[in-house]
Amino acid sequence: MEPQDGSAFNALSSEPKANALKINEWELGMFQDEVAASQGIRIRRRPSSGPPMDYVGPFEFRLQNESNTPRNILEEIIWHKDTEVAQLKERSLMNELDLPGLIAEVKKASPSRGVIREDFDPVKIAQAYEKGGAACLSVLTDKKYFQCSFENLEAIRNAGVKCPILCKEFVIDAWQIYYARTKGADAILLIAAVLPDLDIKFMIKICKMLRMAALVEVHDAREFDRVLGIEGIELIGINNLNLGTFEVDICITKKLLEGERGKINPLLGSPGLFTPDDIAYIQEAGVKTVLVGESIVKQSDPGKGIRNLFGQDISSWSSD
Numbered sequence: 001m002e003p004q005d006g007s008a009f010n011a012l013s014s015e016p017k018a019n020a021l022k023i024n025e026w027e028l029g030m031f032q033d034e035v036a037a038s039q040g041i042r043i044r045r046r047p048s049s050g051p052p053m054d055y056v057g058p059f060e061f062r063l064q065n066e067s068n069t070p071r072n073i074l075e076e077i078i079w080h081k082d083t084e085v086a087q088l089k090e091r092s093l094m095n096e097l098d099l100p101g102l103i104a105e106v107k108k109a110s111p112s113r114g115v116i117r118e119d120f121d122p123v124k125i126a127q128a129y130e131k132g133g134a135a136c137l138s139v140l141t142d143k144k145y146f147q148c149s150f151e152n153l154e155a156i157r158n159a160g161v162k163c164p165i166l167c168k169e170f171v172i173d174a175w176q177i178y179y180a181r182t183k184g185a186d187a188i189l190l191i192a193a194v195l196p197d198l199d200i201k202f203m204i205k206i207c208k209m210l211r212m213a214a215l216v217e218v219h220d221a222r223e224f225d226r227v228l229g230i231e232g233i234e235l236i237g238i239n240n241l242n243l244g245t246f247e248v249d250i251c252i253t254k255k256l257l258e259g260e261r262g263k264i265n266p267l268l269g270s271p272g273l274f275t276p277d278d279i280a281y282i283q284e285a286g287v288k289t290v291l292v293g294e295s296i297v298k299q300s301d302p303g304k305g306i307r308n309l310f311g312q313d314i315s316s317w318s319s320d
């Protein structure tokens with residue numbers, strides 16, 4: 001019979017499927033513990049939360065008792081781990097569904113923009129990026145055109161930054177890759193507009209030997225298709241900057257990813273990303289990771305720059 005206020009009845013009748021699922025989960029948990037116990041495992045995976053509301057079965061645990069109190073420290077750790085892993089899984093699923101990962105660029109200047117950040121402190125900027133949720137750092141090392149250096153990269157690495165570091169250098173000789181490694185780089189940029197296929201192939205082999213990643217950058221369909229044919233390619237970056245005119249057009253990424261190329265993963269979109277709309281646009285095009293410099297490096301608080309770029313706080317994504 002329906003209660004007068006309808007509360008309990010509605011709570012049950014409006015969510016029968018959800019409750020059936022909870023019953024299944026609970027029964028499965030009991031079953032898993034039984035199987036483990038039959039193999040001599042005394043550690044239970046999680047405390048009994050008691051059967052769901054409308055469970056019609058032999059047991060009903062609600063109070064603190066043997067089934068929801070850890071028997072020893074290992075069981076306590078495992079129960080805590082169960083909650084922790086569930087939260088991490090949920091968070092990483094949300095990240096996957098919601099927003100692309102961020103490679104945040106550390107640079108003082110660029111040929112197209114001139115000086116971007118007057119009071120340039122590479123270590124402070126890198127630390128702020130990491131705290132703000134960057135998954136990786138891109139560190140410019142060119143002196144003449146970007147007013148940066150390998151010393152910057154080394155200082156960032158030695159400051160205890162945990163994010164992987166991409167060395168953003170204009171590589172023309174394999175020696176530069178070794179050098180970048182000695183300074184603490186985890187990955188290096190190879191530009192398809194500069195390097196012939198054979199050089200890229202050779203350099204990728206060197207990277208693998210040095211346990212580094214190679215990000216190969218392309219600007220157009222021809223370069224993209226060339227690079228797809230090179231053995232060992234793992235990371236492809238699309239650069240939307242026209243190096244002849246300095247014009248930036250993020251539609252380039254979208255056009256390049258139409259059709260078969262859109263199936264390639266993972267990809268990056270850069271540069272010219274300033275707003276949450278830009279991020280949404282590039283993400284819709286199929287990009288899983290974005291590389292961003294100017295719009296965040298010029299902010300006195302780069303963490304705030306990241307929040308403005310994504311339209312939300314992504315600091316919980318950082319590695320610590």
Ligand SMILES: O=C(O)c1ccccc1NCC(=O)[C@H](O)[C@H](O)COP(=O)(O)O
Pocket residue numbers: 105110111112113239241243270271272273291292293294295
């Ligand atoms: O940015 C330039 O002026 C430039 C000139 C010559 C070669 C490369 C150049 N930049 C390429 C980059 O990789 C950008 O630094 C990167 O895409 C980040 O762009 P942004 O977010 O616009 O700083």
